Every structure is written in C-alpha cells, then in structure tokens.
Amino acid sequence: MPVQDFEQVFQDKIDGEIKIEPKDWMPDAYRKTNLRQISQHAHSEVVGMLPEGNWVTRAPSLKRKAILLAKIQDEAGHGLYLYSAAETLGMSRDEMIGDLHSGKAKYSSIFNYPALTWADMGAIGWLVDGAAILNQVMLCRTSYGPYARAMVRICKEESFHQRQGFESLLVLSKGTDEQKAMCQDAINRWWWPSLMMFGPKDSESTNSDQSMKWKIKRKSNDELRQQFVDMIAQQIKVLGMKLPDEALQWNEQRGHYDFGAINWDEFWAVVKGNGPCNKQRLEARRKAHEQGAWVREAAMAYAAKTAQKKAAAAMQAGALEMA
Amino acid sequence: MNIAIKKFYYGDIPEEKGGTGNYQSTADSHAWPLWEIFIRSKQGLDHKHVGSLHAADAAMAIENARDVYTRRMEGVSIWVVESKYISASNPEEAGELYEPAVDKIYRHPTFYQLPDEVNHM
C-alpha cells in the first residue's frame, strides 16, 4: 500500500473514533507529537512533586501531612502511567529522563514557581490541579489508546487533589486575619500562572491544526482557559476571596466571564528557563537520579544473584532426581 | 511527512521554543526491565491488564504494582510478567486472522428465528 493509503486508513479510524494502538501504523508526525506531549506530561507530573514535597515536613497537622503525602504519591503514579504510555511509542524511559535532565524536554512551566507559604499547598491543589483536570478530562478521549487509558486512571485520582486544596483554603479563609491574608496572597500569586497553563492564545496558532484533526486534542487553549475562569470565578465566592484581576467580569452576552490580559512575556521567559525555580527544579531531579543510581544497580545485581541461586538449586534438584 | 505543529497546550511545548541545556546525562546501563501488570479487582473476576512498570525482578514488580495500581483498594491479586515474554498478534494481519469468523453468523443465537412461544430460549 502506498503511504497515502495508509494515511487514509489511519485518518478514517480517527474520524470513526477508533483508538490508535501501539502496533498500528501511524504517521511519523503523529508518533512524534504524541511522544513529545505524553513525555512532557509525564515530566510535569514528576517535577510537580517538588514544590509540594517542600511542605511535607512543615504541614500544620498530621492529617494535612498525610493528605499531602497521598497527593504527592498519586503524582508519582501519574508520571509512571504516562512514561509507560510514552514508552509504547518507542522511546526508552532512560532516554526520556535523560532529555528532562538535559533541559531538552520541557515540563509545565507552572512548576517553576516557588511554593512560599502553606496556603500555596491549597492554591496549587485548587488552581493548578484544577486547570490540569480540565485538560486531562478532555484527554480521556484522545485518539492514542495508551494515552487515553492513562488519562482515565489519572482523572479518577485527580478530583481528590482539587477538593483537598479547596478545603484547605476554605479553612484558612475562615481563620485569623493572618491566615486570611495568607490565603489571598497564595491565590494572587498562583492565579496568572494557572491561566498560562493552557498555553498561548488560539490566535497565535497556525490555521492547520493537526492536533485537532488527529484528535489528540479536542478543545482549543482558549476554550479550556475560559472554562477554567468561569469555574474558578464562581468557586472563589465561597472562599470570600478575590481573584487578582480588575477586568474580571461576568459578560451576559457571551455567557462567560471576561478577564484581563495575560503576560505572555513572562510565560515565554519561564518556558525558556528563566522562571524563579527552573534551575532549582532540574538540579533537584538530577541529584535524585544520580544519587539513586547505586540503588538501581544494587537491585539489578541482587536480582541477577537470586536468579542464579535459583537456577543452581533447580539444577541440583534435577541431579538428585536423576541419581 | 513534514507537518509543523504550531499549536500546543499544557504539557506540550514545542522543541523550537524551549531553552537549551548543556547537561549530559549518563546512560543508565542498569535499566530495570519492563513488566506487564494484571490485577484481579475482586474474587470471582479475571485478572485484567492495567499497565506496565519497571522493576528489577518479579518480587519488586509485584510490590511496585501494589503501590502504583492498588492504592485505593483496586485489587486483591496481582500477576506480573516480563513484557518481553508477551507475544502479540500483528494488527496488519487482522483481516486474515479473524476472517474465518466473519461469515459464521449461525454461531450467534439471533441467527435462529423461533416461534414466539419458545423465543425466550
């Protein structure tokens, strides 16, 4: 079959809502796009543990500490589901991690901001996980089977992340003046970076949107961002706090909230490595990887040794039987 | 095929926009093998494939599978098998492979039209 025919068969499957599986024929660019997107998503889950890990030992109570640990453990699992999905496209785990550590592969810019106070743990859960969820719910229907399955699993675990974050802020919002101020301050700092998580404006993209055609994505950046703003603008009323945007206003005609301009220069600066914590995050990842090398080696050595012992014992048993 | 994908989303930043780093990672020659994980969610049900993970040996694969796939009591039993031992049918041969079943509709109960009195059979 000529390549055009393969491509037609492939596109027909996509149009017919039939998932693409690892061994199916797929255009090179489809494989590459998925590989890049899934591995970046995996890296985001893994690096995303760092700002939160920073607060485990300083959580205000045993309950909050247990919750935070459980959330972080979930994120590690999310990273793993996604790495496994990416591996089905033909790249090894080692290579992906190497690309993250070299700075070649990217992760969500949001994790290059520092978590300065305890209220940040609430704000991250509510806003950052909240933004991620909208994206991930959409991705449950993505066209690549292993990615979609990983997303279904992740979405099941994700809603507790957002709820615990909101609940934590709710407690602060009813606390002392100091706690209220801390809550508002965290919201002020995380609001705009959360909006940036959805990526550049739709108008900055080319008209031929391959990702949409291949159903890797099903909603545009602006659509998802608007959905997020509408959701948060309602929820914040329950907290009695304010979003740091003077332009935020309900638009009767559109049936949506209008909101102010996003600082895209800041977004690109952080993507390019000049955010407040880029260096720190990568260094923490590399250090963990390098200092864990001996553990990985020891585990392999131990596995080889036990396998050898087992084989020797089996041989001896065989010899005894023969005798 | 050379399609420039300019649009991107959370978790999908194109390479040309990314900064560069000069860190050289050392390839890990002790990479753990990949295992496929099957979980029985409760007694009486089949083990079902849930995903894969890396582990040094079977015992570690089971422990990791517990931590990754049963944190919310999703399982009562775990099977692990090293991925390299899985043999799979080829999707490109799916047509020939399943062809014998295509024209045997008489294998389905609905093929048989029975009188109303016994049609619940």
Ligand SMILES: [Fe+2]
């Ligand atoms: Fe996650």
Ligand SMILES: [Fe+2]
């Ligand atoms: Fe999360």
